[in-house]
Amino acid sequence: MNEPEAMITVQEAARRLNRSIEQVRRYLREGKLRGRRIGQQWFIDEASLRIPPLRYQAGPSREGQLREAAAVMEKGAMSKEEIEALFKRIDERREAIRRRLGGEIDVDIVEILRQERESH
Amino acid sequence: MAFCLDASVAVAAFMPNPARRQAQDFVAETLGRGEQFVAPPLLLAETTSVLRRYVHLGTLQHEQAVAALQDLLASPLRVDGRPHIYARALDLARRLGHGRAYDVQYLAVAEMENCAVVTLDHGLHESAQALGIASRLIA
Secondary structure, three states: OOOOOOEEEHHHHHHHHOOOHHHHHHHHHHOOOOEEEEOOEEEEEHHHHHOOOEOOOOOOOHHHHHHHHHOEEEOOOOOHHHHHHHHHHHHHHHHHHHHHHOOOOOOOHHHHHHHHHHOO | OOEEEOHHHHHHHHOOOHHHHHHHHHHHHHHHOOOOEEEOOHHHHHHHHHHHHHHHHOOOOHHHHHHHHHHHHOOOEEEEOOHHHHHHHHHHHHHHOOOOOOOHHHHHHHHHHOOEEEEOOHHHHHHHHHHOOOEEEOO
16 A cells, blocks of 8 residues: 555654654653554554654652653754755755845844843 | 753744854754754744744744744753643742742742753843852853
């Protein structure tokens, strides 16, 4: 059977998330990743990989554990290549903005944040 | 070692801003060492709001704001919104005599995670120092 569009194998999801295959299967069981079984194989909705997996925290009760888990999301470490790609994208955005505005952005981020907080 | 990332550093690092190149360098160095950032959910709310404001002002295009936010979400970041963060933030705001409890959420996370908060905000840095919470000011 052909793999559906926007669905990936468990092995591919494990590679992208830098997790073991067993961990990805556990994410599926726990509902942290969306997927469906086709024949004997599970496929994962690719879009659900963009949501960082939740990390369980110890809590006083099962209800407490679930509430704590829902409150924490975590994305794992990046490889050197991923970091380089990240800052390459940022540099490209800077260049695009510079070209469009005809100069550098010069805004006071701290002042904007202060205004945002005071407006609430 | 983790750092508690505040929105000023996040926006400066992930949205190109030459005036804040130091923030980008700090984030790059931290990630390069394999370290992680931690933050309260407020980080995502504030970053989203500031990015939207830049788009509204015409500084950024919508697609650039979305790309910057996606890059932040894809970075090694642990967002900790456990309920006791907020109770601690209330307590810290009271100790500081603050009438609001926004930026103290970063201090609550830094304190509970036993890590330094990293910020461009002199006010937040001074608040951290007053409370004995480690802080790194990027100036």
